[in-house]
Amino acid sequence: MTLVVIATSLWWSGAATPHIRWEINDLFVNADLDENGFLSTDMHIAVENEGLVPFTLTGISVEIPGFRLMPVDEAYDETTSVTVGSGDTEILRRQLAITDCAAVPHEPQPIRFTYRTWMYSETEEVTWGSWHLTAASGEQVPVAWQRGLAGKVCSEAVSSEWF
Numbered sequence: 001m002t003l004v005v006i007a008t009s010l011w012w013s014g015a016a017t018p019h020i021r022w023e024i025n026d027l028f029v030n031a032d033l034d035e036n037g038f039l040s041t042d043m044h045i046a047v048e049n050e051g052l053v054p055f056t057l058t059g060i061s062v063e064i065p066g067f068r069l070m071p072v073d074e075a076y077d078e079t080t081s082v083t084v085g086s087g088d089t090e091i092l093r094r095q096l097a098i099t100d101c102a103a104v105p106h107e108p109q110p111i112r113f114t115y116r117t118w119m120y121s122e123t124e125e126v127t128w129g130s131w132h133l134t135a136a137s138g139e140q141v142p143v144a145w146q147r148g149l150a151g152k153v154c155s156e157a158v159s160s161e162w163f
Contacts, residue, residue: 039098049086064104066103078092129145
C-alpha cells in the first residue's frame, strides 16, 4: 500500500513522468536520390529525457502530405525502439521519403511519438520550431520545420553542385 501511495505522489507531482525534448538535427540533412529517382533524407532526431524516469521510445509516425516515413532499416543503424535514461540524450536515425516537394504544407505539422515508462504508454504529438531559409535578399526567413526540410532537400536534389 505504501508503494502505491509513493508512486501516486510521484505521479501527481510530475516527478515520475518523463520530461522529453525532441529535436531534429538539420546539420546532417542531405538529399539521397536512388537509381529509380526516389528522393529521401535521413532524419537524426535527438530525444532527451529531462525527467527522473527512464522511458522507451517505441514508435514514430508522420502524416504530412509530401512525406513518407520509411520502414526501419537495421542495416543503416535504424531501430524500432530506444531507451533514454534520466538526463540522457539518444539519437534516433530514420529515413524520410519526400514524395512531392510542392505538396509539403506551409503550416507547421506534428510528428507522433509513442513511448512507454514503467507505469504507462503514451503518444505525444510534437511540432518542431521554425527553420530559417535565406531569402534572395540574404535575410533569414522563418518557415515551418517540414517546409524548411523539404526546401533544403528538394533544392539540393536539383542543384548542379550536388551531381
